[in-house]
Amino acid sequence: MNGINQEDTHRIIERVARESYGRLVAYLSANTRDVASAEDALSSALVAALTTWPRDGVPQNPEAWLLTAARHSFIDHLRHRQVAEASEPTLLLLRENSAEMTLSAEFPDERLKLLFVCAHPAIDSAMHTPLMLQTVLGLDAVRIAHAFLVSPTTMGQRLVRAKTKIRDGGIQFEVPQERELPQRLDAVLEAIYAAFGIGWDDMAGVDQRGRDLSEEAIWLGRVLLQLMPREAEVRGLLALMLHCEARRRTRRGPDGRYIPLSEQDSQQWSMPLIEEAEGHLAEAASRGRTGRFQLEAAIQSVHAERARSGRTEWTAVVLFYEQLIRISPTLGTRTGYAAAVAEANGPEAGLAVLDGIDPDDVSVYQPYWAVRAHLLQRLGKTPEAGDAFDRAIGLAEDPAVRQFLLQRRG
């Protein structure tokens, strides 16, 4: 391993850390339920790697090296804690498991259990995604705080509290039983989707939450698919994210200007990503169990078709939305439905759908106002459109979206 310079070694450590982080944390915490200590142990191991690997060379099996180093530090830590707490069973449990494991570099992949723990109903649902990003991908609290618009100190405290609850609250590291699996899996999918953060991008209404994390969300989606290849909704979610990702580059002009879906150059969409998404969607459909994420992916698939046919089959979009509303009547779904109905049957029909939504629910929901403004403008109702534009502009977070709407408003 001589001849590898320091920079390469650092890059290798980074790569191993990224690929192995969740596997190592999951494995170390599966028996003890002590996620925070597992993470601490892994950080010490990574620090040790940064000092020894550039000097002695990268070990044959970097993951096994990290695991051994982390386990030592973990056992030390538990010993200290348990001397204080005067109980031995966890330590014994860990030691037994590690003894059988030293024989081979292989160790069980417990990440699925960890994902279910992070999205456990006993944990505050707002913390599901941050927990996953930290424990499975190793993202630091500061970056997570930025994406979720929370102060770094607060996010740090919330993460610590959630991990304490996992350790002391009797939350089991297990894959849920068949009976409760659909609901529990839904929470996992929901949390991954929240990291992806693009609620819906038909109009100038873009849900900003977690927007910097789309790559991480796709990574999590792929991990989940690897662990649950037979679940149709897992494929549905991945297909949905890949379809949106395929259009990422075309959502901004060269000058940073916001470009709505209808005006994007479909020839610039990423065909490999679209094809991959279509593959997952077809595979999911063959399992005959439809669900929310497959329907959302199907809607995006109709939009993607424009790259081939040059047009959007709006009646198909409307049909998928009708099914989606039956399962998941969220504000986002209903607003998206209104926009699709307007394209298929005219702005009046779309406006009628929007009028069916309780005004109290939309006082801070930007996409509703963006669509409403657009439809009123198409109907020539200028003063009403102006008011709706103001609401959409005032609620927009992205300066490019704000600028776009200001121009549309005229």
Added chain:
Amino acid sequence: MQFALLIYHSPEEFAMRKNDYSDPHLGAWRAYYKALVEAGVYVGANALEVPETGTTVRLREGKRSVQDGPFAETKEQLAGLIILELPSIDAALEWAARCPGASIGAVEVRPLAPEAMRRGFTG
């Protein structure tokens, strides 16, 4: 509970202030205020003149000291403040992110002191 959004402008943003009602910058602010009022969270707000118009007064050991300009020489200066009634700091941060001032300068979110203490100051 009540929060103050303290709006800090860069010199460039102060320079963008105009009385032209068709100006997009002004349009963004007007829309923001409208959204705050319609959402029922608006308590009050005001904008300050440019920092160069400030005069800072101190009294030290009975001696007056008067200084031209703002209290602190920093690049970003206080430009105005908005008081909002909101259930949580999370909601306050969301409104701060939507504030047109956040994309050029900065917006500090600070809770108002407890009402009893405020009464102590204001009678």
